[in-house]
Amino acid sequence: MAEAGAGLLSRLARRAGSFGFSHGVHPPEHKELTAHLPVRRMPYPEEVVLPLRQHAGKPAKVVVRKGDHVERGDMIAEADGWVSSPVHASASGWVTDIDWWPHPDGSMAMAVRIRVEKYSGQLPRPRMVPDWQGLDHDALLRAVQAAGVVGLGGAAFPTHVKLQPPKDATIDTLVVNGAECEPYLTTDHRIMVEYPERVQMGVRIMMHALGVPRAIIGVEKNKPDAIEALRRTLPTDLDVTVLPLTVKYPQGAEKMLLKSVLDREVPSGKLPASVGAVVQNVGSIALLAEVFETGLPLVERIVTVSGRGVARPQNLIVPVGTKLRDLIAACGGLTADAAEVLNGGPMMGMAQRDLDAPVLKGTTGIVVLSEEEVRGQASFPCIHCARCLDACPIFLNPSLLGDLAKAGRLEEMQAAHLGDCMLCGSCSYVCPSNIPLAQLFAASKAAIRRTGAA
Amino acid sequence: MTTVAERTTGARPATERPLVVTASPHLKGRDSVPTIMWNVVGALAPLVAAAAWFFGVGALLVVLASVAGAVLTEHFLGNRSARSASGGRRGTLADGSAAITGILLGLTLPAGMPLWMPFIGGVFAIGVGKLVFGGLGYNIFNPALLGRAFLQAAFPVAITTWPKVGGDFWTLRGDLFAFPFASARAPDAITAATPLGLFKFERQLTDAGSLLVGTVGGSLGETSALLILLCGGYLALRRYLDWRIPASILASVAAFQGILHAVAPERYATPTFMLFSGGLMLGAVFMATDMVTAPLTKAGRWLFGLGIGVLVVVIRVWGGLPEGVMYAILLMNAFVPFINKATQPRVFGTSRQRVVVRGGAA
Numbered sequence: 001m002a003e004a005g006a007g008l009l010s011r012l013a014r015r016a017g018s019f020g021f022s023h024g025v026h027p028p029e030h031k032e033l034t035a036h037l038p039v040r041r042m043p044y045p046e047e048v049v050l051p052l053r054q055h056a057g058k059p060a061k062v063v064v065r066k067g068d069h070v071e072r073g074d075m076i077a078e079a080d081g082w083v084s085s086p087v088h089a090s091a092s093g094w095v096t097d098i099d100w101w102p103h104p105d106g107s108m109a110m111a112v113r114i115r116v117e118k119y120s121g122q123l124p125r126p127r128m129v130p131d132w133q134g135l136d137h138d139a140l141l142r143a144v145q146a147a148g149v150v151g152l153g154g155a156a157f158p159t160h161v162k163l164q165p166p167k168d169a170t171i172d173t174l175v176v177n178g179a180e181c182e183p184y185l186t187t188d189h190r191i192m193v194e195y196p197e198r199v200q201m202g203v204r205i206m207m208h209a210l211g212v213p214r215a216i217i218g219v220e221k222n223k224p225d226a227i228e229a230l231r232r233t234l235p236t237d238l239d240v241t242v243l244p245l246t247v248k249y250p251q252g253a254e255k256m257l258l259k260s261v262l263d264r265e266v267p268s269g270k271l272p273a274s275v276g277a278v279v280q281n282v283g284s285i286a287l288l289a290e291v292f293e294t295g296l297p298l299v300e301r302i303v304t305v306s307g308r309g310v311a312r313p314q315n316l317i318v319p320v321g322t323k324l325r326d327l328i329a330a331c332g333g334l335t336a337d338a339a340e341v342l343n344g345g346p347m348m349g350m351a352q353r354d355l356d357a358p359v360l361k362g363t364t365g366i367v368v369l370s371e372e373e374v375r376g377q378a379s380f381p382c383i384h385c386a387r388c389l390d391a392c393p394i395f396l397n398p399s400l401l402g403d404l405a406k407a408g409r410l411e412e413m414q415a416a417h418l419g420d421c422m423l424c425g426s427c428s429y430v431c432p433s434n435i436p437l438a439q440l441f442a443a444s445k446a447a448i449r450r451t452g453a454a
Numbered sequence: 455m456t457t458v459a460e461r462t463t464g465a466r467p468a469t470e471r472p473l474v475v476t477a478s479p480h481l482k483g484r485d486s487v488p489t490i491m492w493n494v495v496g497a498l499a500p501l502v503a504a505a506a507w508f509f510g511v512g513a514l515l516v517v518l519a520s521v522a523g524a525v526l527t528e529h530f531l532g533n534r535s536a537r538s539a540s541g542g543r544r545g546t547l548a549d550g551s552a553a554i555t556g557i558l559l560g561l562t563l564p565a566g567m568p569l570w571m572p573f574i575g576g577v578f579a580i581g582v583g584k585l586v587f588g589g590l591g592y593n594i595f596n597p598a599l600l601g602r603a604f605l606q607a608a609f610p611v612a613i614t615t616w617p618k619v620g621g622d623f624w625t626l627r628g629d630l631f632a633f634p635f636a637s638a639r640a641p642d643a644i645t646a647a648t649p650l651g652l653f654k655f656e657r658q659l660t661d662a663g664s665l666l667v668g669t670v671g672g673s674l675g676e677t678s679a680l681l682i683l684l685c686g687g688y689l690a691l692r693r694y695l696d697w698r699i700p701a702s703i704l705a706s707v708a709a710f711q712g713i714l715h716a717v718a719p720e721r722y723a724t725p726t727f728m729l730f731s732g733g734l735m736l737g738a739v740f741m742a743t744d745m746v747t748a749p750l751t752k753a754g755r756w757l758f759g760l761g762i763g764v765l766v767v768v769i770r771v772w773g774g775l776p777e778g779v780m781y782a783i784l785l786m787n788a789f790v791p792f793i794n795k796a797t798q799p800r801v802f803g804t805s806r807q808r809v810v811v812r813g814g815a816a
């Protein structure tokens with residue numbers, strides 16, 4: 001009965017023009033630091049370091065040697081199979097080394113170091129056929145792969161793989177993710193405001209490649225200028241609509257977005273294709289258009305550098321492979337009370353221990369928190385306030401899962417649907433006892449992967 | 455490499471100090487356990503003040519005695535190495551939960567009780583009701599009610615000697631300073647039966663107006679239903695208690711008693727009388743909503759309240775005691791693990807709840 005009631009409520013809410021999902025949290029947005037700042041280009045650093053592993057799937061294979069001279073846009077590592085993506089030189093210069101290098105995920109990864117050529121114009125030399133409409137489906141996918149295009153929303157899933165959904169799935173809608181629900185980040189916001197035509201062109205290419213009749217761009221209501229810009233540039237010959245979404249974290253999570261936009265629930269353990277949809281981040285879509293427009297592969301991206309710990313927060317076009325150190329320096333450096341540097345937003349972003357780690361294709365933003373913001377808080381036992389249950393967008397029982405995690409009862413955690421947890425951190429955010437729930441779940445997931453427990 | 459920007463803004467280069475590395479999420483909501491607990495203490499303060507207004511200084515002394523018992527027990531037997539919100543080692547006292555237990559226990563007692571009894575009640579509530587189970591968050595039963603149950607079993611006369619409302623603030627009612635374990639003196643203060651006792655044993659109905667304002671005999675916090683609703687409303691608005699539990703309790707009491715009253719009006723009191731008399735308001739708003747001992751799920755909370763409501767009516771109407779809120783809540787506390795298990799939410803993207811948990815309470 002409760003479910004029928006919830007279903008009715010959600011239908012009524014949709015009729016009233018409120019498109020959202022149940023549960024979730026409302027962290028402070030902090031987007032005012034950079035939301036109004038136009039995207040600017042960052043000066044080239046002295047060196048770029050390009051890890052071979054910066055996308056989902058197999059790492060790329062190096063095709064250059066130490067001492068080689070490379071031009072901006074040259075392929076330096078090729079895709080290793082279908083679910084893989086090549087890496088291109090993001091600046092002209094000389095390959096000085098191919099060795100292990102700090103990766104933003106905290107590990108070390110093989111990377112190509114390029115000493116950037118001084119006084120080079122860094123001219124974009126077109127390397128792709130701009131006529132995407134003349135290509136057949138396979139050729140188009142191969143062109144997208146050759147350009148090294150991956151999702152820019154964080155997971156860096158190769159776009160060409162996404163353009164080929166499983167044979168048994170019927171895709172009827174392309175859902176464009178313009179939610180950008182992570183606090184501080186304004187990358188997608190600026191893309192939608194400044195390059196709405198590119199977004200629409202990207203939507204056109206995606207719809208063509210997927211053969212879907214309609215596309216819906218979901219944007220959180222806190223970005224009215226983005227919604228306005230997209231609506232102004234809507235194509236007249238295609239069924240593309242812009243849907244304002246409720247402002248709530250994690251609105252940008254694939255499953256939540258599909259619930260909000262289409263009112264469809266992706267079954268546990270399944271992909272969006274199982275409900276007839278493909279989800280692509282708005283930045284990645286704009287990139288797709290840009291790649292065909294300029295003929296230059298993915299060599300740079302827009303990154304928000306923000307937070308109280310950085311002197312001049314900005315939205316910058318950054319060559320992939322730029323060290324965080326150089327990027328932060330381009331934003332005026334760290335402030336005196338800067339304490340923690342995050343790769344990504346504050347809800348799911350990863351704290352960096354080494355600022356030599358480079359910007360990757362999937363780096364959405366760099367957020368620097370001040371000492372006051374990272375001060376540790378005392379942890380208390382769980383008082384069963386159930387706020388985590390009310391926050392979890394997947395309707396898990398984090399309170400129970402937390403107890404099980406502390407006791408190492410991994411099998412029971414799996415029975416309680418740990419596999420559906422996407423580590424969004426909503427539970428940790430609301431927990432008045434400061435129990436590090438998301439961290440416990442991440443560790444438990446890792447332990448399960450290690451043991452290979454079924 | 456120092457950039458121009460760094461020189462002009464005076465910011466330090468990105469290399470110097472080691473960076474802090476913590477797990478995500480890196481933002482934290484505002485509420486913490488101490489904020490919640492001290493807010494509850496704040497919401498209980500008006501009730502204590504009202505009790506003092508109705509029953510004089512003796513009411514304050516009773517509450518102070520039970521708080522002292524609870525707090526001292528927590529301090530000496532609790533986890534003293536626990537860190538406070540500010541990070542210092544201040545023991546578990548700082549979280550404020552022991553103070554709540556003490557105040558709540560005090561509010562369930564009559565104003566004239568010899569002070570050593572509330573003190574012992576506080577010791578029992580925290581020692582046996584909470585610390586034995588592992589301290590904050592691990593107890594099964596509401597500690598304040600367990601403390602009261604103990605006092606009711608140990609001192610049945612003293613706990614049912616209700617002083618009359620009114621009189622001078624400084625007048626002491628009852629034998630407050632009796633020596634522990636000395637034979638209790640016969641109460642010489644003017645006493646008054648509670649509305650529930652009056653109805654049960656003498657078939658006398660108290661009018662709704664005095665029940666609402668609280669000018670009736672009874673325990674300290676049982677009197678003013680209106681004030682309890684106001685204070686509880688504040689906590690519900692700040693989301694420090696779930697309104698579903700009191701709503702469910704009061705609705706089920708009203709419905710059940712309404713049916714009884716409709717069937718035989720001369721034998722069963724009106725639902726209004728049932729709602730506003732005795733400890734029902736205090737129990738529904740402040741005891742049953744104790745997060746630690748209430749169910750986790752919303753459906754479970756409705757169920758929990760329903761069970762309490764039914765039990766309250768059953769005990770009041772057919773039981774040997776005039777009041778049954780305490781036992782109703784304690785009984786339902788015992789069912790919380792089962793309620794949790796039975797009402798797990800449907801996981802997103804699954805057809806039905808399939809959470810199977812072996813052993814353990816949810």
